[in-house]
Amino acid sequence: MSVQLPHRQNSIFVLLHHSLLVRFFLRRPGALIGLLLLFLQFTAILFAAHLTTYSPTEAKPLESLLPPSGAHWLGTDVYGMDIFARIVYATRINLLISISAVIVGFIGGVPLGLFIGYYRGIISTILMRLLDFIQSFPVFVLGMALVSVLGQNIYNVSFVLAILFMPVFARLTRAEVLSLRERPFVSAARCSGASDSSIMFKHILPNAVTSALIQVSISIGMAILLTAGLSFIGAGVRMPTPEWGLMVSVGAQQMILGVWWVSLFPGLAIVLSVLSFALLGDAMRDLYDPTKREHRGMNHG
Amino acid sequence: MEIIEYWRKLPKLVRVVIGRLLVLVPQMLGVTLVTFLLIRLLPGDPALLLLGNMATPESIAALQDRLGLNLPIWSQFFVYLRNLSQGDLGTSIFTSNPVLVDLLERAPATLELITFAIIFATILGVGLAILSVIKPRTVFDWGSRVYALAAGALPDFWVALLLIYFVYYLLRLAPAPFGRIDAFLTAPPFVTGFYTIDSLLSGNFAVFKSSVGRLFLPVLTITIVNAGALMKMTQSIFADILKSDFIHHGRASGLPTKVIVRYALRNSTPPVITLIGFFMGFLIGAAVLVETIFAWGGLGQYAVQAVSNSDYPALQGFVLVASGFVLLVYLVVDILYEIADPRIQV
Numbered sequence: 046m047s048v049q050l051p052h053r054q055n056s057i058f059v060l061l062h063h064s065l066l067v068r069f070f071l072r073r074p075g076a077l078i079g080l081l082l083l084f085l086q087f088t089a090i091l092f093a094a095h096l097t098t099y100s101p102t103e104a105k106p107l108e109s110l111l112p113p114s115g116a117h118w119l120g121t122d123v124y125g126m127d128i129f130a131r132i133v134y135a136t137r138i139n140l141l142i143s144i145s146a147v148i149v150g151f152i153g154g155v156p157l158g159l160f161i162g163y164y165r166g167i168i169s170t171i172l173m174r175l176l177d178f179i180q181s182f183p184v185f186v187l188g189m190a191l192v193s194v195l196g197q198n199i200y201n202v203s204f205v206l207a208i209l210f211m212p213v214f215a216r217l218t219r220a221e222v223l224s225l226r227e228r229p230f231v232s233a234a235r236c237s238g239a240s241d242s243s244i245m246f247k248h249i250l251p252n253a254v255t256s257a258l259i260q261v262s263i264s265i266g267m268a269i270l271l272t273a274g275l276s277f278i279g280a281g282v283r284m285p286t287p288e289w290g291l292m293v294s295v296g297a298q299q300m301i302l303g304v305w306w307v308s309l310f311p312g313l314a315i316v317l318s319v320l321s322f323a324l325l326g327d328a329m330r331d332l333y334d335p336t337k338r339e340h341r342g343m344n345h346g
Numbered sequence: 347m348e349i350i351e352y353w354r355k356l357p358k359l360v361r362v363v364i365g366r367l368l369v370l371v372p373q374m375l376g377v378t379l380v381t382f383l384l385i386r387l388l389p390g391d392p393a394l395l396l397l398g399n400m401a402t403p404e405s406i407a408a409l410q411d412r413l414g415l416n417l418p419i420w421s422q423f424f425v426y427l428r429n430l431s432q433g434d435l436g437t438s439i440f441t442s443n444p445v446l447v448d449l450l451e452r453a454p455a456t457l458e459l460i461t462f463a464i465i466f467a468t469i470l471g472v473g474l475a476i477l478s479v480i481k482p483r484t485v486f487d488w489g490s491r492v493y494a495l496a497a498g499a500l501p502d503f504w505v506a507l508l509l510i511y512f513v514y515y516l517l518r519l520a521p522a523p524f525g526r527i528d529a530f531l532t533a534p535p536f537v538t539g540f541y542t543i544d545s546l547l548s549g550n551f552a553v554f555k556s557s558v559g560r561l562f563l564p565v566l567t568i569t570i571v572n573a574g575a576l577m578k579m580t581q582s583i584f585a586d587i588l589k590s591d592f593i594h595h596g597r598a599s600g601l602p603t604k605v606i607v608r609y610a611l612r613n614s615t616p617p618v619i620t621l622i623g624f625f626m627g628f629l630i631g632a633a634v635l636v637e638t639i640f641a642w643g644g645l646g647q648y649a650v651q652a653v654s655n656s657d658y659p660a661l662q663g664f665v666l667v668a669s670g671f672v673l674l675v676y677l678v679v680d681i682l683y684e685i686a687d688p689r690i691q692v
Binding site: 189190290301 | 495
């Protein structure tokens with residue numbers, strides 16, 4: 046069984062083909078840690094029921110606010126729910142919201158950027174100004190307002206995040222398309238009679254999509270932070286749904302009284318999750334686009 | 347032609363400011379359109395939702411009339427604009443005050459928090475970036491890299507809670523995280539709205555001490571969380587400048603590294619100004635969570651209350667003011683940039 050690989054230079058597929066990917070990850074401890082954390086999260090998603098015997102949503106008032114112990118590894122919250130169980134099950138909710146939001150934003154944003162970059166007219170200019178404008182709003186404020194207006198459930202949180210991320214992908218794609226559309230291979234395609242849509246999707250898109258792809262991983266991390274923040278202030282998912290930001294907010298009142306475990310552990314889950322996507326995003330950037338690697342410090346010599 | 351001549355004779359500062367103000371008008375119109383549509387997104391009758399549980403058939407009819415809900419959507423927008431121009435942002439369902447009064451009352455608290463946060467985040471972020479450029483491949487360089495990565499993954503509300511636990515609960519170094527001054531102190535007479543400045547102006551050192559103490563944790567939270575990103579972006583600005591032609595020329599001419607670094611730092615001032623302005627706009631959103639945790643009584647906390655009480659006029663007003671504030675900050679930054687960089691023409 047063979048898979049048809051697209052033939053492009055610097056493509057991740059080619060690298061995979063030559064098993065360079067393995068060497069790449071071995072040389073970058075950051076990328077390896079990111080991969081490991083991602084693996085942990087997928088384990089939590091797939092085998093949640095095997096990792097813990099507690100229910101993530103069942104309240105047991107008699108077991109309220111127990112410190113970490115052999116029975117409750119990470120303690121219990123004010124409702125007597127096991128924190129470890131909730132963190133494990135929350136991985137599903139948090140990653141579902143964030144990943145689906147970024148994917149929808151990507152699917153909507155990239156063609157939009159392609160269109161705006163390829164056709165240069167009054168409509169494109171207006172659309173571009175509109176994107177600029179959406180991005181000039183404070184993200185969290187707009188997200189908060191939209192979710193509270195649309196209704197607070199995970200689908201709306203995801204939908205709103207998708208809207209907020211769409212301009213990011215559109216702008217990145219547009220910037221690439223603007224430089225690509227002047228390149229000889231586009232003129233060649235046009236001379237040989239290719240239609241606009243064929244030039245856009247077959248010739249320009251595969252070359253333009255890289256920078257948006259690199260942004261995907263980093264955006265997922267940002268989406269996790271935004272989701273958690275929205276839930277924390279009560280503009281996201283509601284109790285008893287296990288969600289990391291909501292779990293931190295459940296423990297917020299007790300933190301002043303010295304009950305540290307209720308908020309500490311879910312917050313740590315957020316940090317590790319965001320970190321994994323940030324590390325993988327950095328690795329993707331190095332892999333896809335070595336020229337954009339961070340140049341740091343002075344060149345001595 | 348005379349107008350163009352006259353325009354050219356104006357001082358650069360005036361031209362820059364007028365040019366930017368002209369751009370601000372369509373932007374502000376856009377902002378009002380978005381906040382207007384925000385409420386129109388609501389399923390159901392906006393009048394019913396705006397009035398909340400206290401709605402009576404008469405009050406609904408009166409509000410429908412005032413909002414012009416029976417008119418076509420564009421006329422409704424003009425009615426909304428007319429109300430705005432008269433300073434009418436609606437009435438908060440929760441506090442039953444005019445939204446504008448509520449917002450003006452709370453704005454100084456947020457501005458004080460953001461101002462101090464931006465000062466410390468700039469010192470830390472830009473300072474670390476400069477250190478990592480001056481002393482590459484040292485503990486600063488390496489440390490700044492790890493810090494930037496970690497800071498980007500930290501949720502601010504969680505950092506705030508950890509700081510409360512360690513600094514307030516365990517170490518007892520900070521005062522209780524409730525509000526801007528101790529409950530038994532009265533606020534200083536209003537001059538700037540900043541408690542730290544007003545208390546000094548009125549010579550009330552007890553209030554000054556208290557307000558500084560209360561600022562400590564929220565400002566520290568925002569600084570820790572955001573200085574990392576500020577540092578990273580400042581570093582990439584430096585990196586771009588270090589790659590530019592005049593640096594290559596300087597190096598080819600045999601200038602010592604110290605001098606080259608100094609040139610690079612001086613030339614990166616305008617983009618760093620832009621960056622700090624961008625951050626100021628960003629912080630008005632970021633402060634929402636921190637304000638809520640520290641019961642700060644500012645705009646952000648007001649917005650969160652609005653969300654949890656389904657207080658839509660208040661929420662609408664907050665989005666309008668926050669976005670307007672961001673546009674204003676960008677305006678000031680653009681003007682500063684153009685004044686700081688003589689190469690840029692209007």
